[in-house]
Amino acid sequence: DIQMTQSPSSLSASVGDRVTITCRASQSISNYLNWYQQKPGKAPNLLIYAASSLQSGVPSRFSGSGSGTDFTLTISSLHPEDFATYYCQQSYRFLTFGGGTKVEIK
Amino acid sequence: EVQLVESGGGLVQPGRSLRLSCAVSGLTFDDYAMHWVRQAPGKGLEWVSGISWNRGSIGYADSVKGRFIISRDNARNSLYLQMNSLRAEDTALYYCAKDRATGIRGGLDYWGQGTLVTVSS
Numbered sequence: 568d569i570q571m572t573q574s575p576s577s578l579s580a581s582v583g584d585r586v587t588i589t590c591r592a593s594q595s596i597s598n599y600l601n602w603y604q605q606k607p608g609k610a611p612n613l614l615i616y617a618a619s620s621l622q623s624g625v626p627s628r629f630s631g632s633g634s635g636t637d638f639t640l641t642i643s644s645l646h647p648e649d650f651a652t653y654y655c656q657q658s659y660r661f662l663t664f665g666g667g668t669k670v671e672i673k
Numbered sequence: 674e675v676q677l678v679e680s681g682g683g684l685v686q687p688g689r690s691l692r693l694s695c696a697v698s699g700l701t702f703d704d705y706a707m708h709w710v711r712q713a714p715g716k717g718l719e720w721v722s723g724i725s726w727n728r729g730s731i732g733y734a735d736s737v738k739g740r741f742i743i744s745r746d747n748a749r750n751s752l753y754l755q756m757n758s759l760r761a762e763d764t765a766l767y768y769c770a771k772d773r774a775t776g777i778r779g780g781l782d783y784w785g786q787g788t789l790v791t792v793s794s
Contacts, residue, residue: 568735599778603718603781610785611710611718611768612784613773613781613782622780652717654717656718656780656781658779658780661734662710664710664717664718666717
């Protein structure tokens with residue numbers, strides 16, 4: 568099975584900060600990597616698919632990069648509504664989620 | 674408007690069975706793969722199972738393999754999860770989610786609100 572490791576597991580940041588979350592796969596997954604945002608009590612929301620493609624309706628401050636085993640989600644300037652938990656997920660061989668990164672207010 | 678509505682959750686004793694359903698509307702159901710994803714209280718997301726548009730590809734997480742069965746009825750625009758031999762560790766909110774692709778390869782772009790399964794004596 569493909570394992571997904573996210574780091575950090577949590578971070579504190581301020582509105583306006585640039586935030587970067589990383590995700591590493593246990594084997595090469597090409598660009599079969601997706602990113603989600605989840606807020607408390609809500610279903611996850613797809614942000615990025617195929618490593619770097621922005622899902623329709625998602626603000627352009629979100630971006631993704633990477634291929635193979637190492638991937639990054641970047642929020643260029645943190646907005647108040649961006650405080651949430653973020654998950655990566657591989658879809659190269661079935662699906663596996665990373666452990667999540669909670670972005671909290673500093 | 675795309676809608677995914679799960680049902681069938683509840684309290685069940687260990688070792689018993691439960692069948693979840695997901696009714697989908699607002700899209701051409703048989704164009705897409707579908708999945709079940711669960712989230713234990715206070716924990717992260719765990720993919721449970723997925724099925725391609727034509728049932729040609731089906732996958733399960735190791736934690737449920739041999740106990741859960743995913744199925745779909747394209748005529749009824751519905752997804753199902755038959756859960757057998759339930760364990761306490763299966764307690765979670767179960768989400769139905771739509772794949773962007775026909776196969777189990779895309780991101781999950783639409784989700785239901787979930788149905789809660791509690792396994793306890």
